[in-house]
Amino acid sequence: MKVHEYQAKEILARYGVAIPKSKMITVPEDARAIAEELGGVVVIKAQVHAGGRGKAGGVKLAKNPDEAVQLARQILGMKLVSKQTGPEGTLVRKVLVEQGANIARELYLGIVLDRAVGLPVLMASKFGGMEIEEVAAEHPEAILKEHFDPAVGLQAFQARKLGFALELEGDTFKKFVKLVIALTRAYAETDASLAEINPLLITGSGDVMALDAKMNFDDNALGRHPDIAAMRDLDEEDPYEVEASKFDLNYIKLDGTIGCMVNGAGLAMGTMDIIKHHGGSPANFLDVGGGASQERVENAFRILLSDPAVKAVLINIFGGIVRCDMIAAGVVAAAKNLNVSVPIVVRLQGTNVEEGRRILAESGLKLEAADTMADAAAKVVAAVR
């Protein structure tokens, strides 16, 4: 799960990470009082989950409270278009009004799970403000890494190693060590999957603070963090995906024309791949799960058909725990309720496959049966041509 910058900063601050004074608003006029309170010069920052906000015009400096209101009016309600949003962009519904900072240096700090090692890794670099992928490509030697066991925590000597390598001194060094340890604690204790401070700001007076912050959380652990789960912003998610999540369906919207309903994540990806291989393009990833019930199948079918881009549907089920006859009954019930007009290709294999095929054949629906995955892909691609 992703959260906004203002929420990430709120969480980090609880662990002792220093952040600039700021407040999130949704009404432009509210920017005036906050700007006045923060000394006049503020930065107005669009709060959207997508990155690349600065280049997209979503972050602007206001020299006085009047300008703060004016810029907040400009950014709130804009369609922010960045590399990460795609050409349609994303609507800005919230902005953060933040105290203007005095920038001496900008560094980078980030934590992700290093899957090859099986431990989280803290990364630091002197190239603050640059995306870490860019630094990795251009200056790989500039990325410093420290692994740590979340149960034990990052040790002070590890933070000091980074501080020395980044040539920090005196009070700034001490503040840096404290902030780094606080960041690693926040990552471990909140079950984050990503915690990134970019840039980490060193001010002219030697203070160290998170000028921007990004946190993602492990969906599997949200049950033990109700406060973080409550930060989920449904406005930032695809409406089809939000609907699917209500039924515990793994659905991801894509930009093709062939709707897919598959059981199992690997088979669902494999089905998308084989559609592409035959010259078509998948409209979605959809895993109805190993324990799919008839009701889940109906809901899945309804959601994928509600996407107007879908011109044909491929249902690919390998019955293991899930019985093919149950899937067939769910498809027939849903198709009858939904008045389906697009061609549907069904490929069933595995447990109770004969019974499943009989139910489909006797349903009176216009369904095209396929034996193998290749056969199914060829038929569904032909159907959209």
Add this chain to the structure above:
Amino acid sequence: MAIWADENTRVVVQGLTGKEGQFHAAKCREYGTKIVAGMTPGKGGATVDGVPVFNTVAQARQQTGCNASLIFVPPMMAADAVLEAIDAGIELIVCISEGIPARDEVALKRALDRSKSRLIGPNCPGIISPGKAKLGIMPAHIHKDGFVGVVSRSGTLTYEAVDQLTKLGLGQSTCIGIGGDPVPGTNFVDVFKAFKDDPLTEAVVMIGEIGGTAEEEAAAYVKAHYHKPVVAFIAGQTAPPGRRMGHAGAIISGGKGTAKEKMEALAAAGIHVVATPAEIGVTMQRALGRA
């Protein structure tokens, strides 16, 4: 022979008294697996389909001599269940549970490194050595006794591959689902090492997916040490970056972990890489010179 699970495997089912545990334990028993004990805290003394239930794994081990555990417990309790099995000295632990937090898996990995136990999963279909033993949720009837090893991060996609192999007359030595999570107990390289030492296994089907670098590590191992035929498919060639494709571990992050990178690494290691799952069976048939 087969690897890790065979007719000498004696299984305790953790969570036997739950609906899932009871259902799948019965299917495993039907297949001939020796299910000797169940374990559910507070249900010690009960029996499920004639199998005695114990309060702790240690008691189950002491009384029944079980050497393997099959775990069906809710994800928030799964790490505890695995740690208990490790503590009791269980050699093979198969964890089916899906949805375990990554931080718990990191802790499990540390505990496994200090033990003699092997963990398969979590978030996996389990392990089957056809004709010998099944510890998992895979449909038994699609399998056939033979000499092709199968290792996969997926569940149903593995069934698809196994079904193709069986229909072409290519039976399997052992099929292992290592699971779709970011920090699995067993990785591809562990399985390749075991297949290398297994005289029965003459070829391997490997099914990977986007995310992480486990496939690249497997490619390096195969290139250096495994010289029998390997056929591989990588799921997620059309997956968008930054999105979790169902499995917690199936995500392209920071531009890394793409199917393309993995397919190139595997091909460079002399592995037969197929573009679609439909070609797994026939490609193995050709690789073995049986087409």
